[in-house]
Amino acid sequence: MLRLLATIRKELIILVRDKGGLAVMFLMPMMLITIMALIQDAPFKDYQEMKIPLALVNHDKGKLGKSIEAGLRESKIFAINSKDFSEQELKQKVKGGDYEIGILIPEQATQRLEDRVNDFVGKKLSAVGMGGAALSLNDKVDSAIDLKVVFAPTTKKSFKASIMGSLKQSASKLETQTLLAVFSQQLNRDTGAKKEQPPMADFIEFKELNAIETPKEALQLNSVQHNVPAWTIFGMFFIVISLAGSIIKERESGSYTRLLTMPGNYLTIMAGKISSYLLVCLIQCVLMLLVGIYLLPHLGLPRLIIGNNIPAIGIIAASAGLAATGYGIMVGSLFTSQQQSSTFGAVSVVILAALGGIWVPVYVMPEAIRMFAGFSPLYWALTAFHKIFLGDGDIKSILPYAAKLVAFFVATVGISFFYNKTHTR
Amino acid sequence: MPAETAIEVVRLYKQYKGSGEAAVNHISFSIPSGSIFGLLGPNGAGKTTTISMLCGLLAPTSGTATILGLKLKDNLKLIKQQIGVVPQEIALYPTLTAYENLRYIGNMYGLKGQNLKEEIMRHLEIVGLSAHADARVETFSGGMKRRINLVAGILHNPKILFLDEPTVGVDVQSRNLITEHLHLINKRGCTIIYTSHLMEEAEKLCTDIAVIDNGAIIAMGKPQQLIEDHHTNNLEQLFLKLTGKTLRD
Numbered sequence: 313m314l315r316l317l318a319t320i321r322k323e324l325i326i327l328v329r330d331k332g333g334l335a336v337m338f339l340m341p342m343m344l345i346t347i348m349a350l351i352q353d354a355p356f357k358d359y360q361e362m363k364i365p366l367a368l369v370n371h372d373k374g375k376l377g378k379s380i381e382a383g384l385r386e387s388k389i390f391a392i393n394s395k396d397f398s399e400q401e402l403k404q405k406v407k408g409g410d411y412e413i414g415i416l417i418p419e420q421a422t423q424r425l426e427d428r429v430n431d432f433v434g435k436k437l438s439a440v441g442m443g444g445a446a447l448s449l450n451d452k453v454d455s456a457i458d459l460k461v462v463f464a465p466t467t468k469k470s471f472k473a474s475i476m477g478s479l480k481q482s483a484s485k486l487e488t489q490t491l492l493a494v495f496s497q498q499l500n501r502d503t504g505a506k507k508e509q510p511p512m513a514d515f516i517e518f519k520e521l522n523a524i525e526t527p528k529e530a531l532q533l534n535s536v537q538h539n540v541p542a543w544t545i546f547g548m549f550f551i552v553i554s555l556a557g558s559i560i561k562e563r564e565s566g567s568y569t570r571l572l573t574m575p576g577n578y579l580t581i582m583a584g585k586i587s588s589y590l591l592v593c594l595i596q597c598v599l600m601l602l603v604g605i606y607l608l609p610h611l612g613l614p615r616l617i618i619g620n621n622i623p624a625i626g627i628i629a630a631s632a633g634l635a636a637t638g639y640g641i642m643v644g645s646l647f648t649s650q651q652q653s654s655t656f657g658a659v660s661v662v663i664l665a666a667l668g669g670i671w672v673p674v675y676v677m678p679e680a681i682r683m684f685a686g687f688s689p690l691y692w693a694l695t696a697f698h699k700i701f702l703g704d705g706d707i708k709s710i711l712p713y714a715a716k717l718v719a720f721f722v723a724t725v726g727i728s729f730f731y732n733k734t735h736t737r
Numbered sequence: 738m739p740a741e742t743a744i745e746v747v748r749l750y751k752q753y754k755g756s757g758e759a760a761v762n763h764i765s766f767s768i769p770s771g772s773i774f775g776l777l778g779p780n781g782a783g784k785t786t787t788i789s790m791l792c793g794l795l796a797p798t799s800g801t802a803t804i805l806g807l808k809l810k811d812n813l814k815l816i817k818q819q820i821g822v823v824p825q826e827i828a829l830y831p832t833l834t835a836y837e838n839l840r841y842i843g844n845m846y847g848l849k850g851q852n853l854k855e856e857i858m859r860h861l862e863i864v865g866l867s868a869h870a871d872a873r874v875e876t877f878s879g880g881m882k883r884r885i886n887l888v889a890g891i892l893h894n895p896k897i898l899f900l901d902e903p904t905v906g907v908d909v910q911s912r913n914l915i916t917e918h919l920h921l922i923n924k925r926g927c928t929i930i931y932t933s934h935l936m937e938e939a940e941k942l943c944t945d946i947a948v949i950d951n952g953a954i955i956a957m958g959k960p961q962q963l964i965e966d967h968h969t970n971n972l973e974q975l976f977l978k979l980t981g982k983t984l985r986d
Binding site: 314315317318319321322325326329330562565566567569570571572573574575576 | 792793794814817818820822824825826827828829830831832833837840841842844845846847849889890899
């Protein structure tokens, strides 16, 4: 125990006296959190409150046009501009980038829809001996109503399909309502029944429910909720450079060789290093969360919500800290010079961070990249933090991530131990 | 092994992985307790490999070593408690003070509290550094660092002390102080195993020497006796006569 405590004290004194190292460990993540949260605040809002510019050319003026417009407004994702363009003008405007989508509803679309329904109902009823001939003899009754939709060349296929589905839904709803109205009207006329309005409301309604039924249900992933845990984890993993450097320095100076000639073993020395750097990671984590809670709101950003499950936060912070120190020990053991270790350490952490959704959330990444996220320990830690902060995750829900991080720590320390054993004896 | 033998080495052999040649080739020798034993040889002769095996840093490919009556292979932990090592490098933490460095090393040997503090200050006094106890090692001169490096190896009063070029790169005054201190601890019963390129220093300091070259011991005995036997005037001449004048890498 004396050897362990002595190693911890020695490491902490060295760390405290390394001003550059302290800046990298504390100042850098603090600045990254602040800068990235400020930079990404607008894009996060845009992504969640995005309004797609849409030009609506409604030449109909009847129910169909109004129904489609109401449906589009209801979706709340479009900035609708009612215009009086010709078809050619509409194409030009969309092509020129003024609008993402253009919709053209032709003249008398509602009238043509009603004529078509009347015709259909009349024919059906007369076939069963009810009613007379078709109510409308319009020549165009058999031709479809052409609603024209123009998409910008950059619009994604999935988005196009979604828009078309939404438009078809609006049109179909009106078709059904018209059909019911005409049927009802015809039957009342033929049977002399009391006039009754058909049900105009939807038979089936969709209700959107939030998966989280807690007071935090309105909380969404905003810039602060993403960047504070993300860059905290990044900062924790960035101790790799300092830790690996300390191991290599110790080896180069001969101190490590001297330590090996002393009583005690490699694991005691490493346990001392791990404990010291783990403590640094935990201090980093607490400081960064405090930045999110108290500093960022002063900069016009939302306050970081961390929930009430402090033990869960502690478990993930400790697991991430262990994973980071294990990685640092492995890098320090495998590389022979500080230059190699700091270059590899920095680059590898940046890559793991990018894959793990530190820079931008994983869900906005391309699918091909997203599949690699699961291999990054930073992703495990970040997902666990999001579960706690955004989803009211309890200890049970974050344990799989903590287990992965601890397994990563065991694997990296194991590799270092094996490597040192085979390369010094 | 007689009780007065500190170290007994029998057919010690070491070949590094991937190397076609033996670094240490079946050497055998014994070092009497209380002696200052100089292991002398040109670069790459096998001195450091031999000492590394005796300190437990390297596992021998074959052969045995017995230290203070204990088989090295089976009693490494016990042996480590009773030996001290002063490596050629300044194996200290530059940003720690002299006192903090020595306290850490003392703690690693299980020393603590007031006893450790007194022992540190006593040694610092002897090597003339008590006034610099609270100064960071990075601010020390080469000679001061060498003296602290020596204290770090003897703080726990080892029975056997391994020294790898302990005076390399220091001024005459520091070298003189170091050799005086080595004589002092030797008089208290500590056996010293010492490597150096400084033949004059070795001649003055060592009670016994072994000359090693190409992994094999080519001469061993009392320095004066060897000088006479080989009809040379001093240890340097003896050394050149035995190892030749060809430059070593």
